[in-house]
Amino acid sequence: MSKVKIYYDEKGKSLSVWFDDPKKESLSEEVGDGVILSKDKMGRVIGFEKLYVDFPKKKASSAYPRIIEVPVFSGFGLTA
Numbered sequence: 499m500s501k502v503k504i505y506y507d508e509k510g511k512s513l514s515v516w517f518d519d520p521k522k523e524s525l526s527e528e529v530g531d532g533v534i535l536s537k538d539k540m541g542r543v544i545g546f547e548k549l550y551v552d553f554p555k556k557k558a559s560s561a562y563p564r565i566i567e568v569p570v571f572s573g574f575g576l577t578a
Contacts, residue, residue, distance in 0.1 A: 503545075506553065513551040518544035 503516040514520075516536070522544055525537045532549035 506551070508553070511549065511551055513548045514545060515547075516545035520545065 500517070503514075503520070505514040505516075506512075507514075518538065520536070522538045523536045524539045525541070526547075527535045527537065529535050534547040534549070535543050536545040536547065538544050
């Protein structure tokens with residue numbers, strides 16, 4: 499089972515979602531207003547970044563940036 503990594507940077511107001519290891523990123527392509535696709539050497543999308551994201555403020559005890567890993571099941575078409 500693969501894991502999706504979700505990273506939110508409150509200061510930079512960006513949300514990054516990775517379907518594969520971020521270290522495999524070889525190319526970034528802006529495809530829309532504040533949407534950037536991250537691709538590996540083969541041109542496969544391994545993640546994306548959304549700029550200008552502003553979530554409601556949290557209590558000081560749950561500071562950002564934060565990384566969340568979510569299990570992904572093969573039925574979603576994502577594989578490691």
